[in-house]
Amino acid sequence: MNGPQPSPEMAAVLARLAVEDAGLPDPTTLPASEGRAQAATANERWNVDLPTLASVRNVDVAGPAGPLRCRILVPEGPARGTILFIHGGGWSFCDIDTHERSARLLAIEARATVVSCSYRLAPEHPYPDGLQDCLTVWSALTANAAPFDGLRGPLAVAGDSAGANLAAALMLSEGVAQPDCALLFYGVFDTDFESPSYRECAxxxxxxxxxxxxxxxxxxxxxxxxxxxxxxxxxSDADLRRLPPLYLNAAEIDPLRSDSERLFERLAALGRHDEFLLHPGVVHGFMQMTTVLDEARQAHAEAGAAFRRMTNA
Structure with a gap:
């Protein structure tokens, strides 16, 4: 491949995936329901040996088109805040189960309760349906309403990939109560398919x-x-200035890398003091791979530390 090269550990994971997934079609070429089923099965391998938490509770939130499934993940020891976590998957795939281990690790590393939320998926439910669902869950969380009554602040919003896009969109929505900070992992922030990373990692x-x-x-x-x-x-610059403190990360071998780099550059040019960390030698979605990839475990530790640092938790 041209461009950045995988680390030895990442290369070993990619070799394993090439064997395990040999013969499978590109899920984005399938009908959405079939692609979702394939993505769910693929993510089962990352959701084993789930870290122990103080409690795990499944709840429903009344959404615009029906109940929204959420999961409240409480770490052992006092929880020093609450994070709404929005899963990725191209706005079309994945759910709170495919991202279970990652959400648990975030709870442990941040020492915060994590609320993992579902939302309606494209293409059956294109923009703004999924965002509206995330806003509904966020509204209940910020109002300390059932089923989230009793959860402590400070409050943050987080997400990976398309989930980071939805987290940013939530903060850019008019009239929304702003979180105390946000954690945006290798997010989708633009549609420039000729950016440096889109060219390098096409x-x-x-x-x-x-x-x-x-x-x-x-x-x-x-x-x-x-x-x-x-x-x-x-x-606009004005809207970006109004955002709470942000922690962004990116994978070096990722078509979306430039999205995070460019967002961070814009924020810095506005005189803000946000944080950005580039993880070398890894591919998009690497934070799912915590059972086999040290860089994935480190990414959760860095994100958790950033939450505690930005909230003084």
Whole structure:
């Protein structure tokens, strides 16, 4: 491959995946329901040996189109805040089960309760349906309403990939109570398919430019992509200035890397003091791979430390 190279540990994981997934189609070329089933099965391998927590509770929140499944993950010891975690998957795949281990590790490392939320998925439910669901859960959480009554602040919002996009869109929504901080992991923030990272990593490994284009086509047609709540890098300077403190990370071998780099550069140019960490030698979605990849475990530790640092928790 051209561009950045996988670390030895990442290369070993990629070799394993090449064997385990041999013959499987690109899930973005399948009907959405079939692609979801394939993604769910693929993520089962990362959700083993789940870390122990003080409690795990499944709850429903009344959403615009029906109940929204959420999971409240409480770490051992006093929880020093609450984080709404929004899962990735191209706005179309994955759920709170596919991201269970990652959410648990975030709770442990941040020493905070994590609320992992579901939302309606594209293409059946394109923008703004999924965002509206996230806003509904966030509204209940910030109001300390059932089933979230009793959860402590400070409050943060977090997400990976498309989940980071939805977390940013939530903060850019008019009239929304702002979190105390946000944790945005290798997020989708723009539609520039000719950015440096899209060119370097167009063919993967893992996420490719073509896959991202299909996800975008499912989620938001061309006419919606100038909306900052669809592509947060389109937000005005004034709106970016109003955001709470942010922690961003990115994977070096990722078509989306430039999205995070460019967002951080814009924030810094505005005189803000946000944080950004580039994880070398790893691919998009690496934070799912905590059972086999040290860089994934380190990413959760860094994110948890950032939460505690930004909230003095």
């Amino acid at each position: 063919e993967g490994p893992g996420l490719t430019r073509t896959k991202m284009q299909r996800y975008w086509n499912w989620y938001a047609p061309q006419g919606q992509r100038d909306d900052p709540r669809v592509a947060p890098l389109r937000a």
